[in-house]
Amino acid sequence: MPRLVMKFGGTSVADLACIRNAAQKVKREVENGFEVVVIVSAMSGKTNELVGWVNETAPMFDAREYDAVVSSGENVTAGLMALSLQGMGVPARSWQGWQVPLKTTSAHGAARITEIPCDNLDAKFAEGMKVAVVAGFQGLAADGRITTLGRGGSDTTAVAFAAALKADRCDIYTDVDGVFTTDPRITDKARKLDRISYEEMLELASLGAKVLQTRSVELAMRFNVRLRVLSSFEDARENSGTLVCPEEEIMENNVVSGVAYSRDEAKMTLVSVADRPGIAAAIFSPLAAAGVNVDMIVQNISEEGRTDMTFSCPTNQVALASKALDAARDSGEINFHDLIADKDVCKVSVVGIGMRSHAGVAAQMFEALAAEGVNIKVITTSEIKVSVLVDRKYMELAVQALHDTFNLENAA
């Protein structure tokens, strides 16, 4: 029998009425002939409440106990969802992570899935179970303790089950209609994409489009899981949501598929660094050791043996980065005249798999920004992406200009 994985996030199971609504969608897929694995998050707000209690009890907490506490929210939703389905006449039962078992590493709080043996689920499907409701976000370490996969881990749980069960598709139900060419709150010209490639989705996810966890997209790409993002508050139709799929399944790739942005970026410049072999390593090793997520890096042309080094990182890591760099200067590892932090910047990016075979995307992007008087501070590029740092006050303007110049409103 064909199998389907359906995942419902926190807002999709916010209360008993939402759980019932989600159960209706599951029932419909059972009627369509699927055996279904449903992955559920905690009812919205519950995980935050539990995390708050843990932090208040023990600011330097034992991650194993954190996981034991925080995983309980998903167990509640799983049981209630199974009950809701049973009430609709659908043979369903709940599964906690350890019952499946969903095996993980022992990296508590950020565990990685190692294996999902499907014998237990298969046996129950063979006995007539139509729906297995699995508590998302949680797993079992080799020593028998409960682990969690990190925030948003339920997406990853869903994709992992789809891969393990060889499911036809993995549907991620959320509170938006799918993946858009850009954030509809910034321009009403934003258009829902029917399809997007894994590679593009990965760039968009890591650029701050919060529809899917980056990890879950990586996993889907690796195991070729067809991933659909759709709204739990709309009735599903043929072309509902956005299908995240291999590039080959997208007939004609757009040069640019979407415009992403990230608000909380800071630009940091080390002024007049001695330019010598190994200087980049000397700067970025202490930052990495301090846990700073360095994103873009630019080195200016060197003059008289000195250069300026600029990088970006999340705004809330500026203090951390400054401390690490000052310490490196004090210990003589590096030498610079000044460290300038600009917290009033943002990152705007265009993403599209068609860029690979299409020249001039960066130039068109820069022209569009220039036409609006937006000054570009830093540029980086990848094979399918061009990102720029600009002053934060221009963020909406830049997104709108780029959306227009690449005609995303009307693209096929």
Next chain:
Amino acid sequence: MPRLVMKFGGTSVADLACIRNAAQKVKREVENGFEVVVIVSAMSGKTNELVGWVNETAPMFDAREYDAVVSSGENVTAGLMALSLQGMGVPARSWQGWQVPLKTTSAHGAARITEIPCDNLDAKFAEGMKVAVVAGFQGLAADGRITTLGRGGSDTTAVAFAAALKADRCDIYTDVDGVFTTDPRITDKARKLDRISYEEMLELASLGAKVLQTRSVELAMRFNVRLRVLSSFEDARENSGTLVCPEEEIMENNVVSGVAYSRDEAKMTLVSVADRPGIAAAIFSPLAAAGVNVDMIVQNISEEGRTDMTFSCPTNQVALASKALDAARDSGEINFHDLIADKDVCKVSVVGIGMRSHAGVAAQMFEALAAEGVNIKVITTSEIKVSVLVDRKYMELAVQALHDTFNLENAA
């Protein structure tokens, strides 16, 4: 190393401050040289919230899902308690029922404990763990699903661990100072008992003194577990609380140890029943089948082949009982002229192991009630208990009169 079981109920772990307070008490026992197993309930209100969600989702619920949902409250407290202890420098970890494992029957919602293999706990104690915080109320069925032991099951969990671990004592921390000669809200002459026998405690528990679950006392008696009831809001002293122990450990038994009452009793009288062999079975079998908890039964002297049959049951089962009896009459199984339900009665009882060797307790009880003008409606006795039904308006008066006549205020 000597071992101790400590159990904290819902009000003792109501919030983070209470959990911290409870953890302090655990720490003190570790400092006293004990390896400790702590049994925790859900934070107060949590289990009711979960039960409410289950009932709203599925009024005719699958008890397996009920258990999966409802058990989650204890898991949260267990993790938070372990964290709180760790924060105080005490090596502690949490255990969910399935991790121990605490094995039970598969009677979901009212499972009975079958076995607690202690290998896992022993191994961790040997590695230096000082406190195992175990989620109460829950267990694991043979098929790998979560069970719960029924309301108040955490007391039973605690006693079962004390028996399995051969603990020196099982301390039940609650919101009262111990077991009293009667309810202190009814008379301020009520006195805390330092010791009470299992048999007396069983009678008091089943008579409505809500300090301990009847099941846990039965279990303690069977396995000779020394059980102490004490307040989690007082500092423990040498003679804190009440020790529930074998009769032999109580030097001089009081004739009467306590006066108990039960407010929600109803008296039902079947008027003019045909008095024939088998009539009692014909009346009480349908009541049992309907799930009515019949307590006292009195049959009047028979006149002309007919008799009156009186029994008591909880007030909220009167309708159920009436329906069952009317159905039995309609089907011709029994025959009676009238069914009179008196919902304005209560049960008052005196309990004492010394009664066994001391005549005249019942007579003294009846005299004391008569002196206050309290009319007795039904009487039953056991080896260590005399119970009467009286009009509810006399309840406090009756309790006070009996407390006085047996001099419980001053008894040793």
